[in-house]
Amino acid sequence: MAFSPLVNQLIEALRVLPGVGPKSAQRMAFHLLEREREGGHKLAHTLSSALKQVGHCEQCRTLCENRLCLVCEDGNRDHSLLCIVEGPGHVAAIEHTGGYRGVYFVLSGHLSPIDGIGPEEIGMHELLRRLQSGQIREVVLATNATVEGEATAYYIADVVKSKGIQATRIAYGIPVGGDLEYIDGGTLAKALADRSNI
Amino acid sequence: MAFSPLVNQLIEALRVLPGVGPKSAQRMAFHLLEREREGGHKLAHTLSSALKQVGHCEQCRTLCENRLCLVCEDGNRDHSLLCIVEGPGHVAAIEHTGGYRGVYFVLSGHLSPIDGIGPEEIGMHELLRRLQSGQIREVVLATNATVEGEATAYYIADVVKSKGIQATRIAYGIPVGGDLEYIDGGTLAKALADRSNI
Numbered sequence: 001m002a003f004s005p006l007v008n009q010l011i012e013a014l015r016v017l018p019g020v021g022p023k024s025a026q027r028m029a030f031h032l033l034e035r036e037r038e039g040g041h042k043l044a045h046t047l048s049s050a051l052k053q054v055g056h057c058e059q060c061r062t063l064c065e066n067r068l069c070l071v072c073e074d075g076n077r078d079h080s081l082l083c084i085v086e087g088p089g090h091v092a093a094i095e096h097t098g099g100y101r102g103v104y105f106v107l108s109g110h111l112s113p114i115d116g117i118g119p120e121e122i123g124m125h126e127l128l129r130r131l132q133s134g135q136i137r138e139v140v141l142a143t144n145a146t147v148e149g150e151a152t153a154y155y156i157a158d159v160v161k162s163k164g165i166q167a168t169r170i171a172y173g174i175p176v177g178g179d180l181e182y183i184d185g186g187t188l189a190k191a192l193a194d195r196s197n198i
Numbered sequence: 199m200a201f202s203p204l205v206n207q208l209i210e211a212l213r214v215l216p217g218v219g220p221k222s223a224q225r226m227a228f229h230l231l232e233r234e235r236e237g238g239h240k241l242a243h244t245l246s247s248a249l250k251q252v253g254h255c256e257q258c259r260t261l262c263e264n265r266l267c268l269v270c271e272d273g274n275r276d277h278s279l280l281c282i283v284e285g286p287g288h289v290a291a292i293e294h295t296g297g298y299r300g301v302y303f304v305l306s307g308h309l310s311p312i313d314g315i316g317p318e319e320i321g322m323h324e325l326l327r328r329l330q331s332g333q334i335r336e337v338v339l340a341t342n343a344t345v346e347g348e349a350t351a352y353y354i355a356d357v358v359k360s361k362g363i364q365a366t367r368i369a370y371g372i373p374v375g376g377d378l379e380y381i382d383g384g385t386l387a388k389a390l391a392d393r394s395n396i
Contacts, residue, residue, distance in 0.1 A: 003261065003262075003286070003290060004252070004261065004262035004263050004264065004267060004268065005263070006244075006247065006248050006251055006252055006263045007248065007252060007261050007262065007263075007286075009244050009248070010244050010245060010248040010252075012244075013237070013240050013241040013244040013245065014241065016230070016234050016237030016238065016240070016241055017215075017226045017229070017230070017241075018225055018226060018229045019222065019225070024217065026287055026290070027216055027217070027287070028215045028216060029248075030261070030285065030286055030287055031215070031216045032214070032215070032245065032248075032249070033248065033249070033252055033261050034261070034285070034286075034306075036214050037249055039211070039214030040214065040245055040249050041246070041249055042211050042214070043211040043212065043214055043215075043242075043245065044241075044242045044243075044245040044246040044249065045242075045246075046204075046207050046208050046210075046211040047208060047211065047230065047238055047241065047242040047245075048239070048242040048243075048246075049204065050204050050205065050207070050208040050227075050230075050231065051230070051231070051235055051238050051239055051242065053204055054202070054204055054205060054208075054231055063201065063202065063205050063228070063231050063232070064201075064202035064205065065202050065203070065204045065205075066202065069202060070202065087228065087232070088201070088205075088228055088232075089224055089225070089228055092201060092224070108232075
């Protein structure tokens with residue numbers, strides 16, 4: 001490459017970001033060095049602090065820099081209703097709906113035996129401790145509607161039910177505003193099977 | 199947002215990167231915090247050093263951490279042939295062809311009077327000094343084939359010629375491997391007009 005060593009190093013370092021290939025990394029490096037030095041300094045500083053300080057909430061395991069996250073700390077939430085998701089981004093997505101008043105448990109992704117990711121790796125140990133606290137009344141399984149998400153949901157549902165706790169799964173069906181013509185067959189079949197009185 | 203303050207700050211700071219919106223920034227932040235802490239530390243550190251140390255080559259104005267860049271320092275290059283480009287990424291693109299043995303002058307983008315970007319802003323002052331050194335025999339204008347790139351090339355060509363130096367413009371035409379059916383009309387017309395003996 002025709003760049004100076006430090007510029008090359010920066011381009012290489014930027015490739016650690018997801019979805020950033022050599023061209024995007026080059027564009028980002030030039031943008032930071034040519035037009036956004038202030039924003040760049042702030043990014044370097046914030047990234048460094050976040051990596052040092054942000055860990056996981058002791059209770060729900062979402063990313064947070066304190067012992068407990070804002071949701072777990074909130075006395076106004078229903079702490080007997082536990083929603084299980086695959087990652088911190090999913091907590092945000094559900095919070096964004098504004099319709100959920102329970103608390104969360106954040107898995108480290110989903111079960112994937114092929115990649116050596118079993119129950120221990122996704123955080124089942126901590127989840128079991130949480131279930132045994134006696135505080136949980138219902139567990140909502142909000143893992144992805146993918147094969148792995150499904151398998152994870154079924155696995156956890158079995159464990160939850162064995163503790164005498166109710167396990168529920170978020171609904172499948174056509175998305176709100178969806179046009180039947182463009183919905184895939186699997187979703188439509190599920191929507192028909194799960195039809196309800198109107 | 200449902201994230202802890204420091205996580206939110208990191209997401210916000212990542213948005214300084216070009217082409218990164220709220221969703222991508224969130225994905226990047228989680229990726230760094232959950233799976234790439236080491237790469238993240240390296241990025242923070244490299245970015246910080248690069249911002250501190252990388253400036254512009256005194257001669258060609260490309261990004262580099264030394265007084266002169268590798269190309270300007272190279273005694274084996276033809277220092278009488280000067281290629282003018284719009285940014286450091288374009289130097290890399292031309293170097294990548296392996297066919298150019300001259301040196302460069304890197305403009306800060308192109309002329310854009312509407313945005314208040316005139317000759318001084320893109321580096322004409324430094325270019326004039328370079329032209330007046332008496333070392334330059336030919337100036338190759340390799341600005342983009344956009345309206346602004348064209349205007350910039352014509353403006354600089356006038357200045358170059360007024361100093362008694364030869365000014366050339368990179369060729370327009372159909373890209374190598376291009377299918378005539380898919381080439382836009384403007385390019386095809388230019389390729390026909392600039393036809394040469396075979």
